[in-house]
Structure formats: structure tokens, C-alpha cells
Amino acid sequence: MSADGAGDGSPATETGGGADSGQEKTGNRRRRRRRRRRGGAAGANAAGESGSSGGSGGSGGSGGSGGNNGRRGNRSSGNRSRRAKPANANVEVVTGTLEGILELHPKGYGFLRDRLKDYGAQDSDAFVSSSIIEKHRLREGVLIRGEVGPGTKGQGPRLKSIEAIDGCALEDYQEIKHFDELTAISPDRRICLETGPKPVTMRVMDLLTPVGMGQRALIVAPPRTGKTMLLQDIANAVSINHPDVHLIVLLVDERPEEVTEMRRSVNGEVVASSMDRDVENHVRVSQLVIERGKRLAEAGKDVFILLDSITRVARTFNKWGGNTGRTMTGGLDVKSLDIPKKMFGTARQFDEGGSLTICGTALIDTGSRMDEVIFQEFKGTGNMELVLNRDLADRRIWPAIDIGKSGTRHEEKLLDPDALDGTIMLRRSLISLNSIEAMEQLTRTLERFPTNAEFLTKIRSIL
Incomplete structure (x- = not known):
């Protein structure tokens, strides 16, 4: 009796497991479709859940694949939308020779501000690295004329080299005494x-x-x-x-x-x-x-x-x-x-x-x-x-x-x-x-x- 019950139960169990697996796959597909539509953090969490359930139900490959698809969907819809509109995306990067007044940042770098724009901060202002500032001992407020080029990672223009400082050559600028040293x-x-x-x-x-x-x-x-x-x-x-x-x-x-x-x-x-x-x-x-x-x-x-x-x-x-x-x-x-x-x-x-x-x-x-x-x-x-x-x-x-x-x-x-x-x-x-x-x-x-x-x-x- 027990042997028959066991024999009857084995196919029934396998059949029941196959039905559960089919329902689980159907649920995974539905969840993946919802994730693609949402593309948010909730979709990522659901992807993790589907991956774990797929792994436990014998369809781990499908579940894992669903989780990866969810993460790719999240990147393509959520993060990509954030990258699509950087602060200076519409700013035309200026190249060539540029003049500007140096404004220093407390962290050591600076920007060249335009006198015609009331020294206001603009996305098109050239970035001056701390290495250039330290090399030439630049002081805030000097008028710099130099060569600028495009920055990295979609940033604004970047100062590449200096031609003159307040109309003087670099060697002559180094000879100017500091304001506090004068009488x-x-x-x-x-x-x-x-x-x-x-x-x-x-x-x-x-x-x-x-x-x-x-x-x-x-x-x-x-x-x-x-x-x-x-x-x-x-x-x-x-x-x-x-x-x-x-x-x-x-x-x-x-x-x-x-x-x-x-x-x-x-x-x-x-x-x-x-x-x-x-x-x-x-x-x-x-x-x-x-x-x-x-x-x-x-x-x-x-x-x-x-x-x-x-x-x-x-x-x-x-x-x-x-x-x-x-x-x-x-x-x-x-x-x-x-x-x-x-x-x-x-x-x-x-x-x-x-x-x-x-x-x-x-x-x-x-x-x-x-x-x-x-x-x-x-x-x-x-x-x-x-x-x-x-x-x-x-x-x-x-x-x-x-x-x-x-x-x-x-x-x-x-x-x-x-x-x-x-x-x-x-x-x-x-x-x-x-x-x-x-x-x-x-x-x-x-x-x-x-x-x-x-x-x-x-x-x-x-x-």
C-alpha cells in the first residue's frame, strides 16, 4: 500500500512540480515586463526576488536571466535618463585663446571669469587646475590669457597653457612683489x-x-x-x-x-x-x-x-x-x-x-x-x-x-x-x-x- 502510494505520489509530485515551475516562469515574465515599464528601484528589487525564486525552483537560469534583464532595464531607463541632461550639455566648449580673471576655489583649483559678464560663474568658464596654479604661483584676480581645450567627461573648457598674465610674460610676472610685501x-x-x-x-x-x-x-x-x-x-x-x-x-x-x-x-x-x-x-x-x-x-x-x-x-x-x-x-x-x-x-x-x-x-x-x-x-x-x-x-x-x-x-x-x-x-x-x-x-x-x-x-x- 505504501509502495503504491509512493509510486502514485512520485509522478504526482513531479507533475505538481512542473506545474509550479510553469507558473513561476509565467510570474517571472510578468514581473520582467513590469520592471521594463517601471525601470525603477522597485524593479531592481523584484529582479532580485525573481532571481532567488528561480534558483530555488529549478529554473534558476531563467530567474537569473530575469534579474539581469531587470538590472539592464534599470540602467537603460533610470540612470541613462539622468546622464542625458548634464548641467553643461548644451554649452559649446570654447577652444583656442581665451582671457579671463582668475577666481580661486578653497580646494586649490580655479576658473577664468569673464569681465563682460560681471565676473559671474558660467558653464563656459575655463577650468584652471591646481597644478597650473601652483606651478606659476598664480594669485586671485590676475588676468590670464592662454590656450584652452575641451575638458574631460563632458566638462567645460580647460586651461592648457598660459601665454601672458596681466599682459606680462610668465618670467616677468614672477618678479612682481605681493601686495602685502609693498610699503x-x-x-x-x-x-x-x-x-x-x-x-x-x-x-x-x-x-x-x-x-x-x-x-x-x-x-x-x-x-x-x-x-x-x-x-x-x-x-x-x-x-x-x-x-x-x-x-x-x-x-x-x-x-x-x-x-x-x-x-x-x-x-x-x-x-x-x-x-x-x-x-x-x-x-x-x-x-x-x-x-x-x-x-x-x-x-x-x-x-x-x-x-x-x-x-x-x-x-x-x-x-x-x-x-x-x-x-x-x-x-x-x-x-x-x-x-x-x-x-x-x-x-x-x-x-x-x-x-x-x-x-x-x-x-x-x-x-x-x-x-x-x-x-x-x-x-x-x-x-x-x-x-x-x-x-x-x-x-x-x-x-x-x-x-x-x-x-x-x-x-x-x-x-x-x-x-x-x-x-x-x-x-x-x-x-x-x-x-x-x-x-x-x-x-x-x-x-x-x-x-x-x-x-x-x-x-x-x-x-
């Missing part, structure tokens, strides 16, 4: 802002707040006091009277329409990170422009940077790195002004030749306690201060300069003896008047003389 001295070479009878604003500045090469000038400006027009007049005067000076206008967190107006009215390099850009871009651009100025100055050139504004730069660094947990009045982090102060403090004249002049604006009376704290922190860092007066601006008296609060340190090094005597007499005659009467009288008198020299000669003869 800083007080400004003693005057920047003349007077371009003719008009604008009167520049003539007033030449008389009351003379500017020299390497000056660290601070323009203190309440809202709607003519700050933008003043900066445009200064930029135009520098470009006209000193065409050999490298002029850079740096606009940070400004309105886009003011950026456009500045580009159209100024004959110089205008670099802007307008208010529609993020904080990281403000930080990058502002630091790179200062580094660019340092590289030109240490090479013996005279650089003039108009910075609008120091207040917005300080706000930017407060947002970017103000996370120490210690705040001052107005919500300003205690460490947030370290870098902006260092940037403003780079202005100087070198005994070996070259200078970096920075004329920055500080905003006051904005209703923000933070802005007042920023102004107080920068108040003693400059060696020239020009204060704009809201009362003068409200009465449409231009320039709206507060004569009593404006002045230049060591102006005797900038003015010749006759001009110095004339300006001292002028201040003595105006100091007894209030700011409105003093500026009205000064502008009326200046209109009668075509040049400041004739005006000062008349002042000395009378007083």
Missing part, C-alpha cells in the same frame, strides 16, 4: 576732478575734499541726496583727467535700472551684482573685484574703485556668514564686518609705485539701526570723508555737501602751498555760516570764475 604711504599725488566750469560738484570737491592716489574715501549719504549723480561725476572726471588710471565701478545689491544707467554714463569698467542676484554672488563679485584691484596695484598701476555701497556689502556678509550666535545692536553679527573692513582697508599708495584708491558710499538715515552701526564701524577707517546733507538736497541746492563735516586728512600733501592757503581761508570764511548759506554762497561765487585756480587767487587777494 604703504600716505597719498601725495592728487587726482584732479575739475573738468571745466561745470559740473560745480567736482570743483567743490577739489576745494574742500581733495582726493589723492591711494585715498580711502567715504561718502556718507542719506537717501535722495544725489549720491548716484555724484558717483557718475567722479567716474567721468577720473576717466577724463586721468585716462591712465584703471577705473572700476562696483555696484552691489543695487537696483537693475541704476546699473544700466551707470553703464551708459560711465567710461570705465562697471561690475554689478544687482539686487536680483543671490547673496553668494554678491560676496563672490565684491571680493573678486577687490582682488583684481590689488593685482593691478602691485604691478605698479593706479586703480580707482568706486564702491556703491559699503553698507550693502556689509549687509551681504552679515547674511552670508553671520552665524556665530553673537550679535551687536541692529542684528549685526560681530564677525560680519571683518571682511568688508579688510576690503576697504586695502586702499593705499605704495612707495614702490602703484596705488589702489577706493571711494565707497555709506548709507545713513535709512530707518535701519543696522545701517547706523555699519556707518559707525567704518567712520574712522577712511582718510577722506564727504558728508551729504538732506536739508540741502530738499532745497535743491547742489552739491548737497556739508562743508563743516567734510574734509581730507593730510591735505597739505595733496595741495601746493598757494592752493592750501586759499582753501584754508575759504573754510574760515564759510565756517561761520550754516550749511545751507555756506553752500549757496560758494556755488554762486564759483560760477563767476571759470577755474578753481582763479577763484583761489581772488580769495587770497581779498582775505
